[in-house]
Amino acid sequence: MATLLLPIALAACSSSGDEGRTLSLFNDKPDTPQSFPANYRAELLAFMRTYLNNPVGVRDAAMAEPVMRDVNGKMRYISCLRYSARESDGSYREPHERAVLFVNGRLDRLIEKGGELCSGVALAPFPDMEKMSR
Structure with missing residues (x-):
């Protein structure tokens, strides 16, 4: 009996009488201003130590300063990163x-395919990433 009452109770809660309003389980709030990621280099290095199978021996590491980009309709800071990680066979x-x-x-998060988000950014050498250890 309780199973039958639950959908009715939920339906009653969702119909507030306000026409034009929608009920959403997701964040429908307006975009809030974003703060600059002050510790972006240190956070990225800590993340990459866990993300890479072997963080030792990264080559050709380069990173761009964070810039504001539209990501799915919300303005976010994006930094672009380019690197070559050592494979398990040493290549x-x-x-x-x-x-x-x-x-x-x-x-x-790290977005695997930077593509359009990274277009036009200026990458600079990122030697700290090449010096990572386990």
Whole structure:
């Protein structure tokens, strides 16, 4: 009996009588101003130590200063990163370019295909990434 009452109770809660309003389980709030990721280099290095199977021996590391970009309709700081990680057999692949997304001044995620998000950014050498250890 309780199972039948639950959908009715939820339906009653969702119909507030306000026409034009929608009910969402996701964040529909307006975009809030983002703060600059002040510690972006240190956060990225800490993340990459866990992200890479072997953080030792990274080559050709380069990074761009964070810039504001539109990500799914919200303005976020993005930093672009290019590097070649050492494979398990000791070889290196071509450098990969990734986008690093920051939300509220903190590293949120690494986007595997930086593509359009990274277009037009100026990459500078990032020697600290090449010096990483386990």
